[in-house]
Amino acid sequence: MTDAAHDTHRPAGDGSAGPPGEDPLPRRVPVFAVVGLALLMFSLDGTSVATALTTISGDLGADLAWTGWVVTVAAVGQILALPLGGWLSDRFGGRRMFLAGVAVFTVMSGLSALSPSIGVLIACRLVQGLAGGVMLPAANGIVAHQFGRDRDRALALFTSVFPIGAILGPLVGGLVLTTWTWHGIFLVNVPIGILLVAVGLALVDDPPHRRTARIDAVGIALLVVTLLATMLTITRLGSPGSGPGWTALAGVVALTAGAVFVRHARRRPDAVVPVHLLAGRGLGIMNVTNVVFGAVVIGFSATLPLYAQVRYDLPAFVAGALLTGRAIGTIVTSAAAVALLRRLGFRPLLLGGLVAVVAGLVVTAVAPLFGGPTVWLLAGSTLLGLGTGLSGPAANNAGMHLVPDEVAAVSGLRIMFRQMGGIAAVSVLTAAVTAAEDPGVAAGIAYGVLAVALAVVGLAAARIPNRRGRW
Template structure:
């Protein structure tokens, strides 16, 4: 626990340096609303894919890149967002991310072709990837020794967006058009910019320094080649001769670029991503855990409706509604996790959460021993949500308390690893289900495999030293 010196022992009665700042709740509201805007955008756009395809005269394969492009941009920017915040200031990067996201939302609404829309969405993803790590750094600075609880509360923002996004997207699409899904971000973004300029203080940062151009290039090449390999593994054309060659070539490039990046980072005194953030002091275990956690949560959300339809022949609406259980469970358990974090420490909550998440996957994987399949799958979804709600705030703090002076960088890497795990899970699980002669049974096996990976991650997490109280 952080010790504080009484105000009377400081010159002029100045508060301790880790004291929460007066406007922290207003700043949290601004930053939280920005995160909610980003979350809503990601889930509401999915509702309009078929409408966008018809209106712009594009096939669904290309239109799907309206979602994929934003995800790619976000993953590329996330590890750079923390570095940029550390060099140029969290306030500046947060406001730049909001401004760029707002601008590209307006341009997306005005896009005359699918190519222009995909380009705008790629930049939107970049803006979000810059904004998210900076937002964590801003909140950590504002809340001082209470930053653990404030950062843990961020966990509930994205599930709220996951619930509201399809509803907002459907409402706008019904009463207006797909253009409106992007346009609603513009006035909200302008308001956030105005309040951000007035309220947000700049966290301490190092200054610009020399730009690690080589490190950035190697990092981007590693991420692009890795994502291409993952998506090719889940592609229907990857089994052909040319498909296998392309997948193998992408994998080789990813490995070589990754090794070169690590070697470069070890030699350079001030790299874009220090090696110690990837593997040092328990961070390596947490990074691997975040890959598995992202694979479970994102993979489950993306494939549960498909699984329910192919195994139990459920209607699309009922299959999609099953995810409500996960969202509600996550929001409810996140509050309990935040309340217990200081008393129990992150490790017990993380272990219980990972165990509950694995249990939810097992329930989903096996046929219902009683009741109808919809009730049984809703139960599995809710248990998984409860586990995720307990684990996510604890996992956030587990990594960040190890390097409290680099909150933005660690939060960017954490989200990047979760997103990459999610992309891998969605690609592989979808390919397995669609290629199997018994897709329902194949889906159940994939959920069981994810449960096993979660248990293995829990074994390694048990080795990370616990942290109670403030950090």
């Protein structure tokens, strides 16, 4: 069957009024600004700390492999809280959970800045991630409610805020670290968070509630054990002097918990990861694509400053500033992608963007061919940013096109799979840098492996039927 037979094309601007009761609400723009700024703050925080990993490691007396948990454990918290956040929003209201998530995130930012040890900092970061995971489903529901029939474009623009913040984070972190201290990276969130809670109380309306389903506590617990045991295994492999017995035990626990988790998900109809959304109708390919895409987007943003420092000995601010090109490229092309989604469909934008991302990874991984390391890495970062801007909104909408009646569940899985990919990428890269005799070359090889993996999933994603028009 030809691709055209799969297209469900309805041109943008066709004059359709949409379903009754789905008119956009009057305060949608200021509400979008509030929830968008909250998402930007959360995203910036997730990667700005990456510029300070070596400084935190020396200041708190921890090796780099364990310090990498400061980045990855926040992602774990977010993954664990995503299903709980959706359930809480249904039970208590999206407005209340959004504001609660922002408030807790703000408090934990202040406590992170005051952490006296790496253990306390990791614990604070875990709670920060949990707060973000509660906030995100509520924020998506608020945006969808405010924009009605235009929710596809609004959500595409909204979800593009996250990668933009992830890109700008290292730049902000490098600036704060150069002019102040690593504690300031967390302190800057406090006044912003207080402002967001105050304005949100005045502006944000509560989306309609739905009947709440039971929360899959067993599934969430198994997911916790699987992710933490996997991270522990990778970290111990990258830590000099780690006993092989404990490392092997952590690996066995990770594999066992993962197997039990899959078995549990197959047997429980309301599992935290719905089995029917894992494969079929192109969902399996998109889930794998999201894992690898997350490894690239999150892993690259979190580790490029470290890579620039350990391979080319660039200063922290310069290393963070390398992602300026990626930020500009992503902003420009993501705006174009949002405008073209209904006309072209998601597949051309997704595939074109992935090609550019692979090229950017390859440029970053190899030694400079011209201009020195700063210019060369900036070129790779910019190229990767252009591709991320094109493919990000398209990938965000692909799963929702495939299963338009389960937007919330598909959105949660998309975020979860991307964060899982990011956790794996950051954990492996920091472990490789810690254990390798030549840390810079080891990280470059890891970027090359990511490029190959993304090219493979891109070829698989080319088989997904294209969809155009509204969903």
